[in-house]
Amino acid sequence: MSSxxxxxxxxxxxxxxxxxxxxALAHQFSQGDIKIGHPWSRVTPSAAPVAGxxxxxxxxxxxxxxxxxxxxxxxxxxxxxxxxxxxxIARMRPLPDGIxxxxxxxxxxxxxxxxxMLIKPNQQLIEGSSFKATLEFARAGTVEIEFxxxxxxxxxxxxxxxxxxxxx
Amino acid sequence: MSGLPAFRLTIWxxxxxxxxxxxxxxxxxxxxxxxxxxxxTARVGGPFSLVSHTGGRVDNQSLAGRxxxxxxxxxxxxxxCPTTLFELTDLMTELGPVATGFxxxxxxxxxxxxxxETLASSMTSFxxxxxxxxxxxxxxxxxxxxxxxxxKKVPLEVGEYTMDHTAGVFLMKSDGSxxxxxxxxxxxxxxxxxxxxxxxxxxTGS
Numbered sequence: 001m002s003s004x005x006x007x008x009x010x011x012x013x014x015x016x017x018x019x020x021x022x023x024a025l026a027h028q029f030s031q032g033d034i035k036i037g038h039p040w041s042r043v044t045p046s047a048a049p050v051a052g053x054x055x056x057x058x059x060x061x062x063x064x065x066x067x068x069x070x071x072x073x074x075x076x077x078x079x080x081x082x083x084x085x086x087x088x089i090a091r092m093r094p095l096p097d098g099i100x101x102x103x104x105x106x107x108x109x110x111x112x113x114x115x116x117m118l119i120k121p122n123q124q125l126i127e128g129s130s131f132k133a134t135l136e137f138a139r140a141g142t143v144e145i146e147f148x149x150x151x152x153x154x155x156x157x158x159x160x161x162x163x164x165x166x167x168x
Numbered sequence: 169m170s171g172l173p174a175f176r177l178t179i180w181x182x183x184x185x186x187x188x189x190x191x192x193x194x195x196x197x198x199x200x201x202x203x204x205x206x207x208x209t210a211r212v213g214g215p216f217s218l219v220s221h222t223g224g225r226v227d228n229q230s231l232a233g234r235x236x237x238x239x240x241x242x243x244x245x246x247x248x249c250p251t252t253l254f255e256l257t258d259l260m261t262e263l264g265p266v267a268t269g270f271x272x273x274x275x276x277x278x279x280x281x282x283x284x285e286t287l288a289s290s291m292t293s294f295x296x297x298x299x300x301x302x303x304x305x306x307x308x309x310x311x312x313x314x315x316x317x318x319x320k321k322v323p324l325e326v327g328e329y330t331m332d333h334t335a336g337v338f339l340m341k342s343d344g345s346x347x348x349x350x351x352x353x354x355x356x357x358x359x360x361x362x363x364x365x366x367x368x369x370x371x372t373g374s
Contacts, residue, residue, distance in 0.1 A: 042246075043254070045243070045293035045294065046292050047289040048246075049244050050244055051246055088335065088349075090334075111247055112251075118246075151254060152258075
């Protein structure tokens, strides 16, 4: 195999990877004044009883709204939960009333804080796959979205594994 | 008439000497308690005995002579537990064979729902060198006590519950003493460097 051929294969792979990651990077959904930015769910271990999912909600309306929860064909239900850390202890609680998104405000659901919890997923979430879901808002009603399954947050605090150029 | 300034000088010198003596003595008496404040961490690293997801018994004695990492969690945990286990997996993948220099233990604090089968299935998603451990309620309590860790069952709706738990990664040295907590917010390179250092501990310790 010539080195030129190898290089071409390498470049093609890199290009494909870039295109794939770009498409996974920016996707959003909207309904009325509500905009959902990059909904993603974490890869789950096999037979996981729960899965965490994250997104950004922006409310461009003049009234506050409330994300109450949702549903998806791949799990029993979707709840809004909050993880808090204090004295090195993690505590997770459901937020039965959901979370408020102030008029003109935005809320980020991210690892280590508020997140959506898929109760009893009926399939393992594999990296690169996606699934549909319906979010329920008090004012805006239902918003149809699609979660992409990722292993790590897209842009994060150095926990990402996309830093190439490591020594073998 | 030159006796007065000399007398004044003597008085001032006495005050200075007395002052210095007071400062030094307070520091000395205050020094001993501060030397003992680290004894809180000495409580980490006691006896425990649990069964791994592969079936073998793992206890503090069988681990002696080798450094190891300990993380407490449970499978009904959607956020911090899989996040930490995936991060550890990524770090171990990057370290490659170096990561065999230490053991990584995931201790279930929810043995009621985390059966050995559940843990075995869950562990297929992470680095195969990570061992999931569980025990009876009493064995789990003993393990928590050994690390001065905390776990508490919190009832939710009908019949459901969640667990509050210590969420840090404990670093244990090859002599069984506590090496501190791993800071998962440190830059990736710093964490890798810390793990390389821990892996070396085995060589010097054995």
